Amino acid sequence: MSDFKSDFLHVLSTRGFIHQVSEPEALDDLARTSRITAYIGYDCTAPSLHIGHLLPTMMLYWLQQTGHRPIALMGGGTTRVGDPSGKDESRKVLSSEIINENLVSIRKTFSKFLKFESDGGNAVMANNADWLNTLNYIDFLRDVGRYFSVNRMLAFDSVKLRLERQHELSFLEFNYMILQAYDFAELNKRYGCTLQMGGSDQWGNIVNGIDLGRRLNNARLFALTAPLITTASGAKMGKTAAGAVWLNADLLSPYDYWQFWRNTEDGDVVRFLKLFTILPLEEVTRLAALQGGEINEAKKVLATEATALMHGRASAEQAADTAQKTFEQGALAENLPTVEVPRAELDTGLGVLTAFVTAGLVASNGEARRQIKAGGLKINDATITDEKTTLTTGALTPQGVIKLSLGKKKHVLIKPV
């Protein structure tokens, strides 16, 4: 598979991005001899992209880096329908207002990876609401619907699984793949887009678009999917206690983002370095040679590089520095997440339970009590044994803060104001 001649496919292939490609030779030729335009569609179901979106987005990055033109397609229209792929449950129907807010919020992420025209690049940001919202039903059925065979649609995994497991699949969702296919054909017409990329679960939807493009525009279109990323121990990636690993800094701080990558399993480090950083492969190979505890060095590189890509080099270095002080020197790092508390509350004595809840380390007083019993809570690195303990100004460190810890990894500073 790595005998691709075009830079684009060569890079994707050697870094481990490729799961399936339709007509690999033809696409390779096209990418070698011309500038291709490719797109990836994004849902607007949440106010931020998360780790799961990072892999496809890296493909757009490499696409542009190897001289081609990426389109980030926001699903302003399709999000109103909901993609049933890989899900048993129907999506909640989101209001147009929320979808729009999400869309605006998500847009910011792309500017980190892609150069748009405003930055002197050629990347395009499109929104399928532009053409989907104004579709006329009868016209659409006659022009597009005629090319879709229900027999065939029923055979697609996204549909088949629902039917087999006897889960509801509404007609609304059933139409999702038609709309996505239409997106591809429309982007081909508007921008000369000839390639759609996505996660492996998108294969069926993409192939539908290829067929429709041929029928509507007589165009030759291609599909390229990325593998579904699971961790070495088989868990789906991107879930933590706090929920999804968000890409927006206001939902997940650069420090926490760094920590996420730092805690990568051994078996994943090399793969992740290739996928989620832009380090040269020679460098990755060098890091791959590390054994045993030395792998931690590779993990730090992974964390810093991945964070730098997302939040900038400065934030990444700061996160690395904070982690180094906290974990390796046992020192108090001032850049740990900080929660401000009125000084008056410390004067009168703040209950530990309340303090940990306020800091966001535990969800309720009850959980705080349980954690104390289990020996999981610490004040300034001293394990709490009595839930009646109170925090006073006496607990302030020379730096004027109090360090609260949950377990070994989660720390929050309390700062009086």
Add this chain to the structure above:
RNA sequence: GGGGGAGUGUCCCGAGUGGCAAAGGGGGCGGACUGUAAAUCCGCUGGCUAAGCCUUCGUAGGUUCGAGUCCUACCUCCCCCA
């Protein structure tokens, strides 16, 4: 339209004879061991002003000292017949 079945700790799957804050998993969190890893072992996994109180088994009523469990109506899903 007729007949049959199902909805359980709001993360998921799932047991449940009228005494149930409700078995068991998975996941998650904490502890031990480590390398901020994995594996393994142990503990925890509704809320509160906590030997008590409050809220939970699709929804709303009812029977009962007491209901996830019985009755009625309704909602949603599945299967068979039309």
